[in-house]
Amino acid sequence: MPVLELAGKNITFNDEGFMEDHKQWDEAVAREIAAKVGIPELNERHFTVLNYMRKAYEENGTGPSIRALTKQSGIPTKELYELFPKGPAKKAARIAGIPKPQGCI
Amino acid sequence: MTDIFAEPNVLGAEDETLEPVKKVSIVISRGSLEGVYPGLIMANGARMEGIEASIFFTFFGLHAIVKKKMNKLKVATVGNPALCVPDAMGMALPTFLGAIPGMSAFATYMMKKEMEKIDIPPVGEFIEMIHDAGAKLYSCKATVDMFKLKPEDFCPQMDKVLTVGEFYELSAGSQIIFT
Known part of the structure; x- marks a missing residue:
């Protein structure tokens, strides 16, 4: 499994590029992953999404659906797609350090 | 080292030169609940994966974007x-x-x-979500004429009434999916 050095830590990823252990995550790691997937700067709104996703994952063992994400984090669908262009669910999960989302919605 | 963050990953593809799907045009032609949802789910799923998506509503499928009908399918x-x-x-x-x-x-x-x-x-909320996600929603001109529908009959997310010819023009480079 690939190991990358990000923000001074050795982070293990699975073959699809999702973090193996979400506990290795911190904001600096998130910023470095984001830069690698085409989001050069993470702002407060990005972190609202990321923190909500991490919370949902810790509670349910899976990332939230886009519907739950927009309703409960207070970030509207349009903005979510602007914050994480080209595939918000997967991209946000990647940056949030949680596994690939399993739902279809 | 290969880029582990490469998106979208073409999972399970034996031929690594295969191009990922970039654009889909989904035709929804039926007006029952089970006739409408698969197309909506596929369009929304496409946007979630960063795939460009449009939906062409035709025949009774049009009910999914008619204000008075959309939540009563x-x-x-x-x-x-x-x-x-x-x-x-x-x-x-x-x-x-x-x-x-x-x-x-x-x-x-x-x-x-x-x-x-x-x-x-529900259909109404789903249509709004798909539209906000950047998908385009089109209605079929022949059906609009046949059902005598007026612009005010449609939900505000309906982008444009298209002839079938225009639909094909706008579908350049698309995979067309009929449901």
Whole structure:
């Protein structure tokens, strides 16, 4: 499994590029992953999404659906797609350090 | 080292030169609940993956974007031999029972309840979500003329009425999916 050095830590990823252990995550790691997937700067709104996703994952063992994400984090669908262009669910999960989302919605 | 963050990953593809899907044009032609949802789910799923998506609503599929109809779509309980009660693994529902008044409303209620559990929104909310996600929603001109529909009959998310020719023009580079 690939190991990358990000923000001074050795982070293990699975073959699809999702973090193996979400506990290795911190904001600096998130910023470095984001830069690698085409989001050069993470702002407060990005972190609202990321923190909500991490919370949902810790509670349910899976990332939230886009519907739950927009309703409960207070970030509207349009903005979510602007914050994480080209595939918000997967991209946000990647940056949030949680596994690939399993739902279809 | 290969880029582990490469998106979208073409999973399981033996031929690594295969291009990922970039654009889909989905045709929704049926107006029952089970006729409309697959197309909506596929369009929304496409946007979630960063795939460009548009939906062309034609014939009774148009009901999904007509304000007065969109939230009243029903499951077809007649002429649907796959329909079982109380769930997919239950007993087949004979067509003559499906014709009893209220049966379609009941089947619709049951299906909506199950959909809500897995976070599939009602049609109106789903259309709004898909539109906000950047998908384009088009209606078929022949159907609009045939049903004598006016612009005010449509939900505000409907982008444009298209002829079939225009639909093909806008689908350049798309995979066209008929549902």
